[in-house]
Amino acid sequence: MAELLEILMIVSFGVSWPLNLRKLIKSKSTKGVSLAFYLLIFFGYGVGITSKFLNESYMANFATKWYVLIFYFFNFTVVGLNIIVYFRNRALEKQK
Numbered sequence: 609m610a611e612l613l614e615i616l617m618i619v620s621f622g623v624s625w626p627l628n629l630r631k632l633i634k635s636k637s638t639k640g641v642s643l644a645f646y647l648l649i650f651f652g653y654g655v656g657i658t659s660k661f662l663n664e665s666y667m668a669n670f671a672t673k674w675y676v677l678i679f680y681f682f683n684f685t686v687v688g689l690n691i692i693v694y695f696r697n698r699a700l701e702k703q704k
Contacts (some may be wrong), residue, residue: 611676618679625686632693636700646691653684 632641657680660666666673 611673615676615679618676618683622679622683622686625683625690629686629690629693632690632697636697638694638697638701641694641697643691643694646687646694650684650687650691653680653687656680657684 657677660677660680666676
């Protein structure tokens with residue numbers, strides 16, 4: 609049950625981050641966006657991924673539980689893209 613709840617949490621974030629990325633790309637602005645927030649979330653996903661690899665119980669059952677990491681890696685990647693677009697938007701703002 610705990611795994612299912614973890615997956616539901618990660619999937620709900622997984623839906624939110626691409627929507628945020630789309631909005632960030634369209635706005636071409638950093639207004640209302642916190643780089644510190646993105647970096648903290650990015651770090652959190654990195655720590656979550658690392659914790660899975662260090663969890664002996666999880667790794668012992670990795671063949672049947674590998675899919676959980678897909679959600680972590682997806683979110684980690686999309687938050688990374690949000691950070692990249694943040695810097696792009698900041699550069700665009702400086703050009704104006």
